[in-house]
Amino acid sequence: MFTTGFKFFFGLTIALTIGAVAYGYSTGGEHVGPVTLGWKGGVGDHVGYLVLIGGAFASACFAGIIVAFRDADPAAQSHYMGVEAIAPTTPVTGSFWPVIGAFGGAAMVLGLVLGSAVFVLGLVICSLVAIEWTMDAWADRATGDAEANKALRDRIMAPFEIPVAGALGVAVMALAASRIFLNATKLGAVVWAGLIAVIIFGLGILYAARPKMNKNVIAGLVLAVGVAVIAGGIVTAVDGQRDFEHHGDDHGEEHGEDHSEEGEASE
Amino acid sequence: MAIIEEPLALTSGEQHAERPLGVLTRPQANGSWKDWVSTVDHKKIGIMYGVAAMFFFLLGGLEALLIRTQLAFPESGFLSADVYNQIFTMHGVTMIFLFVMPSAAAFANYLIPLQIGARDVAFPRLNALSFWVWLSGAIFLNTSWIVGGGGADCGWFCYSPNSGITFSPTNGVDFYVIGLLITGIASLVSAVNLAVTCLNMRAPGMSLFRMPVLTWMLLVTQFLLAFALPVITVALLLLLFDRQFDSQFFDPEAGADPLLWQHLFWIFGHPEVYIIILPSFGIISEVIPAFSRKPIFGYSFMVFSGIAIGFMGWGVWAHHMFVSGIGPISVFAFSMATMFIAVPTGVKILNWLATMWGGKLNFSTAMLFAVGTVTMFTIGGLSGVTHSLAPADTQQTDTYYIVAHFHYVIFGGGVLGLFAGVYFWWPKVFGHLLDERRGKIHFWTMLIGFNLTFGPMHVLGLQGMSRRINTYSSGFGFEFWNLVATIGSYILGASVLFFLWNVYKSKKEAPNLPAPGPDPWDARSLEWSIPSPTPEHNFDEIPVVESQDDWWFRKYNIEDDGSVVRISSAEDAAQKGDAVGVHLPSPSFWPLVLAIGLPLIGYGVIFNLWLCVVGGLLTGGAIYAWVLEPVDDPDADGHGHDDHHDGDDPDGELATVGAAGDHTEGEG
Amino acid sequence: MTATTTQLAAPAIRRPRTVLVGTMFASGAALMTYFGVLAVYVSERADARDAGEEWFPEGVIELGPSGWIFWTLVLAAFTVQWAVQAIRNDDRPNAYIALALTGMFGAAVFNQLWFIINDTGFALAGTQGQFLFFVMTGTYIVFLIGAVVFLALTTMRALFGQFGPSQDDGVAAAAMFWHAVSVMYWVTWIAIFVTK
Amino acid sequence: MTMTESPPSEAAESSAAPLPAVGGLYDWLTTSDHKAIGRIWLRFGALSLLFFSVIGVLISFERLDADAIDVFGGVNSYFQMWSLYRFGIVLMVAIPLFVGLATVITPMQVGSTNIAFPRAALAAAWGYVLGSLITVISVLSGGGWGALDGVSGDEADAIRLTLLGTGMVMVSIILGTICVATTVVSLRTSGMGLTKVPLFAWSMLVAGSVWVLTLPVAIANIAILYIDLSGGAGLFVGAPNPSFDVYAQLAWILDQPAVYAAAVPVLGVAGSIIPVVAKGRQVSHEAMMILIGLAGLLAIGGWSQPFFGDERDTLVYIAFGVAALVPVLASLGGNGATLVAGEAPVGIPPAHMVGALGSMLLFLAATAAGALRVIDPLDLIGTTADTGVLNLVAVAAILGALGGWWFWAPKTDGRLFSGIQGLGAMTVLLLGGVLLGATDMIAGFVDTPDVLLASADDSLGDAMIVLSMVGSIVVLLGVLGALGAIALAYVKPGEADDDPWGGHTLEWATATPPPAGNFAEPPARVRSEAPLLDETPGDEGGES
Structure with a gap:
C-alpha cells in the first residue's frame, strides 16, 4: 500500500x-x-x-x-x-545551549574569515555545546521524573561545568582587567584596580544576599558574552592586525607555499 | 551522602527506568565471568591474587631454571651474557614483586576480614583497584620482553649507573621503572586499605590484642609497605626522568651523589625483606598452634617482636652497602643494628618451638611446611648474622654466599610458609582439602630440591664465586656444586609442578570425599566458624568476640581444674552460612578500567606521549565514573556492619529469623 | 546523590520515528550539498576535457588507497548496522563494540583520505582540477567528521544508558546519516578515482 | 551535593506538569516552546522586512538616474545593495516569515504538544538572526556577492563573510524547516493521516522538502566560492579581483525555478484561510494537496545554474517555467470554488482573506510572468523581467505570510491584529507588488537590462523604472502599515477569543494564547482534514 x-x-x-x-x-x-x-x-x-x-x-x-x-x-x-498511543512529544527543558551553539556557529563563520583564533574559539564553543546538548537530551529522557533527571544531569555534568566555568570566568576577568591596566595611565591603573575590586566585592555581596539570581539577568549575561565574542572577533580583525604581527606573516606564508606548490605542479 | 532516603514514590503501574545512568549503573552479579572482573569481594580478589601470583611464580621459576641451566656447566653458551643479565634481573623482580608480595596480598585479602569478623575490607572497590593495577603493572613489566627490546638488565636493585641510558640502552629499564611504579601504586593502595580494615572493621569485642597473629603480622606489613613504597617511588621517578627526560639525578659527572640510588633503594629494600617474610611468620603462627593443639606461646611477645621487626627494619638498610665506602662509623652503626634485629626474630623462633613443645603434634602437610619454614629460616637468619659483621661481609658481598643467604630467607622463610598457608586454608577457600599424601611428597621434594639448590651456594660463595656472572671458567672448583645446585633446581621445579598436579587431582577427587566441614583442623580463629567454602557474605551475623582464640572457646571450655572439655562440635558451633538479604557492596568495572589506563600511560611515556592522553583519559574517565557510580541500594548507608535486608524483599524478616537461630542467640 | 537509581520511573515513550525522520531530511540535505559540489566538479572536468586540458597529471591519483576506503566503508556499513541490531537486542557490550569499531573505521577513512590528499601533492591554487579535488575531498571530510561526531555523541548517550529495545532511534539515526555519508564516498570514488 | 530535596510526592508530580515559563529575555534565549521560537523568526523577519523594503526603495531611487543620483556612493555599492536586496528579500524575509509562522502553527495544526527537536529549532532561529546580521553587516562594510568593478584587498574578506553569512542563514532555514517537516510527518495526533493534515502544514512539508533539496546546492556553491576566495585557484571569481562572478554563481537561487520555492507556502496559507472564511470545507482537499505538491516539484532548483552552462533555452527549463503556472492557477481556482461553495463573506472582507487571495494572485502573476520569461523568442532572460518575477514572488510570499500572521495572530501573539488596518496595509502591499512586478516586466519587454546600472534604451523603459520606484514605495508603505498595525496591537491589544474565525483545524482548539504543551488534553481522534467541523454543533473549541 x-x-x-x-x-x-x-x-x-x-x-x-x-x-x-x-x-x-x-x-x-x-x-x-x-x-x-x-x-x-x-x-x-x-x-x-x-x-x-x-x-x-x-x-x-x-x-x-x-x-x-x-x-x-x-x-x-x-x-x-506495541502500545495504544504515544504522546507526540515529551517535555523538554529550556536550555542555553542552542543559543550558545548559534553564537559558536557565528564565531566559526567569522573565524573562517577573520582568523584561526576566532575559528578555534567557535569550534571549542560548538564542541562544548555538542556535548552539553547531548547530555541535556540524555538527561531529559533518563527517567520519567523531571527532578531526578535534573539531579542526574547535574551529577554527571557539574563536575565538569563548575571547574570549567570557574576557570573561564577567572580567565575572562584576568584578561579584561589586564587589558584595562595596560591601557590606562599609571594612576589610572590604580583607580581601575580599586574600582574593579569594588565591583567584584559588590557583586559578591549581591550574590550572597540574593543567591537565586533572576533568570533574565543570567540570560542577559549569556547574550552579552555571546555578543562580546562576536564583537571581540570583529575588533581583533579591525585592530588586531597591527598588534599581532603573525597575522600578516601567515598570509605571506600561505602565498609562498601556494606558489611553490604551483611550481611543482606545473613541472 | 544518601540524599533520597526513601525510594521515590511511584504511581502504581509505572515501570522503573532500566538504566538511568547507563555504564555508571552498578553491575549485578549474575554468575558469569563478569563477576570476576567486576568483583569487589575480598575473597574473590584474594583468589585472583593467588592465581596470578602462582602464574608469576611459574614464570620466575622458569627464569630461575634458565639461569641454573646456564650455570650447570662452565663456559656454557646456553644464554648470552646480555640475555643472562635480563633473565636474572627479571627473575628477581618477578619473584619479589610479582610472586611473593601478591601471594602475601592474597592471604591478607582473604583472611584479614575473616579473622577480624568483617564482611569485607574497608574500601572494597579500592581493593579491586589494587589487584587490577598490580596485574596491569605486572603484565606491563613483562611486555618488555616483547616490545621493550628485552627485559631490564640491571639486577633487581638496578644500581646506577647500570640503570642509565649509557649502560642499558634498551627500554627494559624503562619497563622496570614504570612497571614497579604501577605495582607500587597497587601495593600502596592495598596497604592503606588493609591497615584501615584492621583498625576500623573489627567485630565487636575484637580488640587489637585479640587479633590473630597472622592479622597482626599483616598489619605490620601494611605499615611497612605504606612507608617503604613512597621511597622507591621517588627513586623510580628520578630514574624515569633521567632516562626519558634527560634529567641528571644519578649522573655523578653532573654533580649527583653516586650513592643516592643505593640509599633510596635500600631504605625501601630492607623493609621489603620484612614485607616478604612477616606474612609468612604470621601464617606459621596460625598453623603451628593448630597442629600442636596448644595456643600460641607468648602471644604478646609474638606480636611485639613483629612490631619490633617493623620498626628496626628501617635501621639496617646500609648493611647492604658495607663495601660502598660509606665510612667506618656508618658501617659500625649499621652492623650493630643488624645484629640487634636478630633478637626479635630469635624470639619468634623460640616461641614457635615453645608452642610445639609438649603439644600433641600432628604432622599434616601444612605443619610440615611450617616446621620447614622455621628450620630453613633459621639457617638463612644465621647466615644473615654472619654478614652483619662488616669484615666478613666485605668478603661475602656479591658472592653466591649472599645468594644462598637470601634464598634461605625468602624461599625457606617466605615461600615455604606461604605453602603452609596454602595447605592450611585451602579447604576454607575451595571447600575441599588438598590431598595430604601428595602434599607430603610435595613438601619433601621441595625441601630436598631447595636445599640442593641453595645449600651448595654457600660453598660456592665462600669459594669466591661472584653472583651475577653469566658463566665461570673450569678449574676454580665451581663445577661440582654448580651442577648439584642445577639438579636441585630442577627437583624444586618438579615439586612445584607436583603441587599443581595435587591441586588438579584434589579438585577432581573432592566430590567423592566427605566435605571438610567448617573446621577441618580444629583451629582457633574466626574464619573457621563459618562454612567452607566461605559464603559470599562471610558471616551470617557478625560474631561478638570475647577472648583471644574466640572460636576455640566456643568449642571448648577450660574447667576449673584446668582440664579441657569439648562443649560443642564445630558443626554445631559454626554459623550456617544461610543468611539472606545481607547487604554487600555492589560490583564495579571501574577499578579494572582505571587499571587498564595506567600501562597505556606507561607505554605513552616510553613510546609516544599521545598514548598518555588515551591512557589518561581512560584513567581519568574511570575515576570520574567511579566517583559517580551510584550505590543503587535503597538501604545503602554503609556496608558490612550489620544485616540490612533488601527493600524489595517482602520476606526480609527471614534474614533476622535465620540469623537468630544460630549460636549467638545461645551464647551471646 | 540519589541513593538509588533503580527505583525511578521509566521515561515516557517517545515517538520512535521522530529522530529518524529528522535525520532523513538532514541526510538528504547533506547529500544534496555533496551533489552540488560534485555537479560543479564533473561539469568543470567535462569542460576542461572538451578544451583538451589536462585535469589531473597522469598517475598522480592512485586507485589503491581510495579502494581501501571504499571497502572500509562497506565494512563500516555492516558494523553500524550491527550496533543498531545490538541495541535493539539490548546487547550493550556488542553495541558499544560496534559503535567504537565504526568510529574507528571513520578515523581510518579520514587517515587514508588525508594520505591521498598529501600523496597527490595538489595545491589549492593549482589547476582547476586540483582546486576542485580539494573542494570535493574537503567537503567529504567535513561530512565524515560530522558523521563520526554524530556517532560519538550517540555512543555517549548509549553509554549513559539511553537507547534499548524500546528506543533505538538515536542509534538508527546515526546509522542512517552514516550510510548517507558512505554513499557520498561511493559516488566520489566512481566520480573522482575511477573515472579520473 | 543535595540533588533532590523535595519530598518524593512533589517530585513525582512535577514530571507531568508543563515547564514553567520565566518570560522575558530568558525565554527568548532558552525556550523550548515552539511558539516562542516561532516568534523569534517572525519578529526578526518583520524587522528584516522593514529593512529590506527600505533598501528596495533606495535602490529603485538610485536606478532612476545613475549619473545624477548617488545614494550609495558608487556603482559598486549600488551593486552590493542591489544584490543584498535580492538575497535578503527571499532568504531573510520571505522564507523566515514562513518558517516562523510554521514553527508556531504547524505543531498545533497537527495536534502536537511541541515541535520536533525544539532545541534545534531554537538554535535555527538564532542562527538565522546571527547569520542575517553577519550578512548585512558584512555587506554594509564593503562585502557583498562580488563587486562589479572588481575591487580587491580588504573587500575580499568582507565578501567571504557575506557568503558565509548567507550560508549560515541557509543552514538555519534548513534546520528550522527540518523541525517543521518532521513535526508534520512524525508528530501528528491520533487519526490524522498525512492526507488529513491542514493545507498549511502540508505546504510546509512540501516547501520544506524543496528547500532541503535546493538550498544545500547553494551551500555547495558557497563552499566552492569561499575556498576559491581563500586562496584557491581563482577559477570562478578571478581572485584577487572578486567580480560579478560571485553573484552570478548564486543567482540561480533568485531565478526560476528555485525562486518559486519561497512562495509555495502561500498556497498552503490560502488553502487554510479560505475555507474558514467561506465557512465550509475546502472543495477538494486532496486535489489541493496534489497541486501544492506539484508547485513544490516545479520549484526545485539548483539544476539550472546558468553560470556553469547557460541552458535556459532548453525544453526542460521552458517546461518547468510554463508548468509552474498550472498548480498556482488551479489552486486559486480551487480556493475560488471553495469560496463560491461556502458562505461568501458579506461586507468588508477580513484582512487575512485579502492577504491570502492577494498573495495567490501575486504568485499567479509571478508564474505567469515567469512563463512568459522562459519563452525564448520574447528574449526576456537577462532583462528586468528577472527582477520582475523575483519581486512578484517575494511580495506574494510576504503578503501571504502577513495574511497568515493576521489570521493566526491569536495563536502567535495571543491577540488580534486590527482587521481594518490589516486590510488597508495588505491592499496597499498588493498594489505595490503588482506595480513593482508589472513595471519591471514591461521594462523587460523593451530589453532593459537587469543587474547593471544602466538606463533603458527607450522612454517606455525609463517610465517603467520610475513607476517601479513608485511601486517600491507603495510596498514600503504597505509594510509600514502592516508592521505598524502589529505594533499597535501590542499597544492596544485586541481581545481575542480562542477561536475568533470559527477555524477548522486543531490550532483553534487551543486557548488563546496557547499554553505550554498547547493542548490541555490530547485532541480527540481526528476524522477529517477539518476536525473542528466534525464536532457536534455547539461544542466548538476543543479545549476545556
Whole structure:
C-alpha cells in the first residue's frame, strides 16, 4: 500500500528523473548517456543533470524511508511500539545551549574569515555545546521524573561545568582587567584596580544576599558574552592586525607555499 | 551522602527506568565471568591474587631454571651474557614483586576480614583497584620482553649507573621503572586499605590484642609497605626522568651523589625483606598452634617482636652497602643494628618451638611446611648474622654466599610458609582439602630440591664465586656444586609442578570425599566458624568476640581444674552460612578500567606521549565514573556492619529469623 | 546523590520515528550539498576535457588507497548496522563494540583520505582540477567528521544508558546519516578515482 | 551535593506538569516552546522586512538616474545593495516569515504538544538572526556577492563573510524547516493521516522538502566560492579581483525555478484561510494537496545554474517555467470554488482573506510572468523581467505570510491584529507588488537590462523604472502599515477569543494564547482534514 508521503516523494523522484533524462538529452546528451548516468555517451549539462539525479536519489530515499515508516502515522508508530498511543512529544527543558551553539556557529563563520583564533574559539564553543546538548537530551529522557533527571544531569555534568566555568570566568576577568591596566595611565591603573575590586566585592555581596539570581539577568549575561565574542572577533580583525604581527606573516606564508606548490605542479 | 532516603514514590503501574545512568549503573552479579572482573569481594580478589601470583611464580621459576641451566656447566653458551643479565634481573623482580608480595596480598585479602569478623575490607572497590593495577603493572613489566627490546638488565636493585641510558640502552629499564611504579601504586593502595580494615572493621569485642597473629603480622606489613613504597617511588621517578627526560639525578659527572640510588633503594629494600617474610611468620603462627593443639606461646611477645621487626627494619638498610665506602662509623652503626634485629626474630623462633613443645603434634602437610619454614629460616637468619659483621661481609658481598643467604630467607622463610598457608586454608577457600599424601611428597621434594639448590651456594660463595656472572671458567672448583645446585633446581621445579598436579587431582577427587566441614583442623580463629567454602557474605551475623582464640572457646571450655572439655562440635558451633538479604557492596568495572589506563600511560611515556592522553583519559574517565557510580541500594548507608535486608524483599524478616537461630542467640 | 537509581520511573515513550525522520531530511540535505559540489566538479572536468586540458597529471591519483576506503566503508556499513541490531537486542557490550569499531573505521577513512590528499601533492591554487579535488575531498571530510561526531555523541548517550529495545532511534539515526555519508564516498570514488 | 530535596510526592508530580515559563529575555534565549521560537523568526523577519523594503526603495531611487543620483556612493555599492536586496528579500524575509509562522502553527495544526527537536529549532532561529546580521553587516562594510568593478584587498574578506553569512542563514532555514517537516510527518495526533493534515502544514512539508533539496546546492556553491576566495585557484571569481562572478554563481537561487520555492507556502496559507472564511470545507482537499505538491516539484532548483552552462533555452527549463503556472492557477481556482461553495463573506472582507487571495494572485502573476520569461523568442532572460518575477514572488510570499500572521495572530501573539488596518496595509502591499512586478516586466519587454546600472534604451523603459520606484514605495508603505498595525496591537491589544474565525483545524482548539504543551488534553481522534467541523454543533473549541 503506497502511503501519501511515499506518493509525494516518489512522485518527486519520477518527475526529477524524467526531468534529468530530458534535460540531459536536450543539453547535448548522447547515446544512452542520460539514462545510464553517463555510462555510455555524454549526459549533457553536468550541473543540471547531476543535481536533478541527486534530487531524484534523495527523494527516492525519502520515499523509501517514509513508506517503511507508514508515513510515521501515529497509529503506525504506536503499533510499532506495541502500545495504544504515544504522546507526540515529551517535555523538554529550556536550555542555553542552542543559543550558545548559534553564537559558536557565528564565531566559526567569522573565524573562517577573520582568523584561526576566532575559528578555534567557535569550534571549542560548538564542541562544548555538542556535548552539553547531548547530555541535556540524555538527561531529559533518563527517567520519567523531571527532578531526578535534573539531579542526574547535574551529577554527571557539574563536575565538569563548575571547574570549567570557574576557570573561564577567572580567565575572562584576568584578561579584561589586564587589558584595562595596560591601557590606562599609571594612576589610572590604580583607580581601575580599586574600582574593579569594588565591583567584584559588590557583586559578591549581591550574590550572597540574593543567591537565586533572576533568570533574565543570567540570560542577559549569556547574550552579552555571546555578543562580546562576536564583537571581540570583529575588533581583533579591525585592530588586531597591527598588534599581532603573525597575522600578516601567515598570509605571506600561505602565498609562498601556494606558489611553490604551483611550481611543482606545473613541472 | 544518601540524599533520597526513601525510594521515590511511584504511581502504581509505572515501570522503573532500566538504566538511568547507563555504564555508571552498578553491575549485578549474575554468575558469569563478569563477576570476576567486576568483583569487589575480598575473597574473590584474594583468589585472583593467588592465581596470578602462582602464574608469576611459574614464570620466575622458569627464569630461575634458565639461569641454573646456564650455570650447570662452565663456559656454557646456553644464554648470552646480555640475555643472562635480563633473565636474572627479571627473575628477581618477578619473584619479589610479582610472586611473593601478591601471594602475601592474597592471604591478607582473604583472611584479614575473616579473622577480624568483617564482611569485607574497608574500601572494597579500592581493593579491586589494587589487584587490577598490580596485574596491569605486572603484565606491563613483562611486555618488555616483547616490545621493550628485552627485559631490564640491571639486577633487581638496578644500581646506577647500570640503570642509565649509557649502560642499558634498551627500554627494559624503562619497563622496570614504570612497571614497579604501577605495582607500587597497587601495593600502596592495598596497604592503606588493609591497615584501615584492621583498625576500623573489627567485630565487636575484637580488640587489637585479640587479633590473630597472622592479622597482626599483616598489619605490620601494611605499615611497612605504606612507608617503604613512597621511597622507591621517588627513586623510580628520578630514574624515569633521567632516562626519558634527560634529567641528571644519578649522573655523578653532573654533580649527583653516586650513592643516592643505593640509599633510596635500600631504605625501601630492607623493609621489603620484612614485607616478604612477616606474612609468612604470621601464617606459621596460625598453623603451628593448630597442629600442636596448644595456643600460641607468648602471644604478646609474638606480636611485639613483629612490631619490633617493623620498626628496626628501617635501621639496617646500609648493611647492604658495607663495601660502598660509606665510612667506618656508618658501617659500625649499621652492623650493630643488624645484629640487634636478630633478637626479635630469635624470639619468634623460640616461641614457635615453645608452642610445639609438649603439644600433641600432628604432622599434616601444612605443619610440615611450617616446621620447614622455621628450620630453613633459621639457617638463612644465621647466615644473615654472619654478614652483619662488616669484615666478613666485605668478603661475602656479591658472592653466591649472599645468594644462598637470601634464598634461605625468602624461599625457606617466605615461600615455604606461604605453602603452609596454602595447605592450611585451602579447604576454607575451595571447600575441599588438598590431598595430604601428595602434599607430603610435595613438601619433601621441595625441601630436598631447595636445599640442593641453595645449600651448595654457600660453598660456592665462600669459594669466591661472584653472583651475577653469566658463566665461570673450569678449574676454580665451581663445577661440582654448580651442577648439584642445577639438579636441585630442577627437583624444586618438579615439586612445584607436583603441587599443581595435587591441586588438579584434589579438585577432581573432592566430590567423592566427605566435605571438610567448617573446621577441618580444629583451629582457633574466626574464619573457621563459618562454612567452607566461605559464603559470599562471610558471616551470617557478625560474631561478638570475647577472648583471644574466640572460636576455640566456643568449642571448648577450660574447667576449673584446668582440664579441657569439648562443649560443642564445630558443626554445631559454626554459623550456617544461610543468611539472606545481607547487604554487600555492589560490583564495579571501574577499578579494572582505571587499571587498564595506567600501562597505556606507561607505554605513552616510553613510546609516544599521545598514548598518555588515551591512557589518561581512560584513567581519568574511570575515576570520574567511579566517583559517580551510584550505590543503587535503597538501604545503602554503609556496608558490612550489620544485616540490612533488601527493600524489595517482602520476606526480609527471614534474614533476622535465620540469623537468630544460630549460636549467638545461645551464647551471646 | 540519589541513593538509588533503580527505583525511578521509566521515561515516557517517545515517538520512535521522530529522530529518524529528522535525520532523513538532514541526510538528504547533506547529500544534496555533496551533489552540488560534485555537479560543479564533473561539469568543470567535462569542460576542461572538451578544451583538451589536462585535469589531473597522469598517475598522480592512485586507485589503491581510495579502494581501501571504499571497502572500509562497506565494512563500516555492516558494523553500524550491527550496533543498531545490538541495541535493539539490548546487547550493550556488542553495541558499544560496534559503535567504537565504526568510529574507528571513520578515523581510518579520514587517515587514508588525508594520505591521498598529501600523496597527490595538489595545491589549492593549482589547476582547476586540483582546486576542485580539494573542494570535493574537503567537503567529504567535513561530512565524515560530522558523521563520526554524530556517532560519538550517540555512543555517549548509549553509554549513559539511553537507547534499548524500546528506543533505538538515536542509534538508527546515526546509522542512517552514516550510510548517507558512505554513499557520498561511493559516488566520489566512481566520480573522482575511477573515472579520473 | 543535595540533588533532590523535595519530598518524593512533589517530585513525582512535577514530571507531568508543563515547564514553567520565566518570560522575558530568558525565554527568548532558552525556550523550548515552539511558539516562542516561532516568534523569534517572525519578529526578526518583520524587522528584516522593514529593512529590506527600505533598501528596495533606495535602490529603485538610485536606478532612476545613475549619473545624477548617488545614494550609495558608487556603482559598486549600488551593486552590493542591489544584490543584498535580492538575497535578503527571499532568504531573510520571505522564507523566515514562513518558517516562523510554521514553527508556531504547524505543531498545533497537527495536534502536537511541541515541535520536533525544539532545541534545534531554537538554535535555527538564532542562527538565522546571527547569520542575517553577519550578512548585512558584512555587506554594509564593503562585502557583498562580488563587486562589479572588481575591487580587491580588504573587500575580499568582507565578501567571504557575506557568503558565509548567507550560508549560515541557509543552514538555519534548513534546520528550522527540518523541525517543521518532521513535526508534520512524525508528530501528528491520533487519526490524522498525512492526507488529513491542514493545507498549511502540508505546504510546509512540501516547501520544506524543496528547500532541503535546493538550498544545500547553494551551500555547495558557497563552499566552492569561499575556498576559491581563500586562496584557491581563482577559477570562478578571478581572485584577487572578486567580480560579478560571485553573484552570478548564486543567482540561480533568485531565478526560476528555485525562486518559486519561497512562495509555495502561500498556497498552503490560502488553502487554510479560505475555507474558514467561506465557512465550509475546502472543495477538494486532496486535489489541493496534489497541486501544492506539484508547485513544490516545479520549484526545485539548483539544476539550472546558468553560470556553469547557460541552458535556459532548453525544453526542460521552458517546461518547468510554463508548468509552474498550472498548480498556482488551479489552486486559486480551487480556493475560488471553495469560496463560491461556502458562505461568501458579506461586507468588508477580513484582512487575512485579502492577504491570502492577494498573495495567490501575486504568485499567479509571478508564474505567469515567469512563463512568459522562459519563452525564448520574447528574449526576456537577462532583462528586468528577472527582477520582475523575483519581486512578484517575494511580495506574494510576504503578503501571504502577513495574511497568515493576521489570521493566526491569536495563536502567535495571543491577540488580534486590527482587521481594518490589516486590510488597508495588505491592499496597499498588493498594489505595490503588482506595480513593482508589472513595471519591471514591461521594462523587460523593451530589453532593459537587469543587474547593471544602466538606463533603458527607450522612454517606455525609463517610465517603467520610475513607476517601479513608485511601486517600491507603495510596498514600503504597505509594510509600514502592516508592521505598524502589529505594533499597535501590542499597544492596544485586541481581545481575542480562542477561536475568533470559527477555524477548522486543531490550532483553534487551543486557548488563546496557547499554553505550554498547547493542548490541555490530547485532541480527540481526528476524522477529517477539518476536525473542528466534525464536532457536534455547539461544542466548538476543543479545549476545556
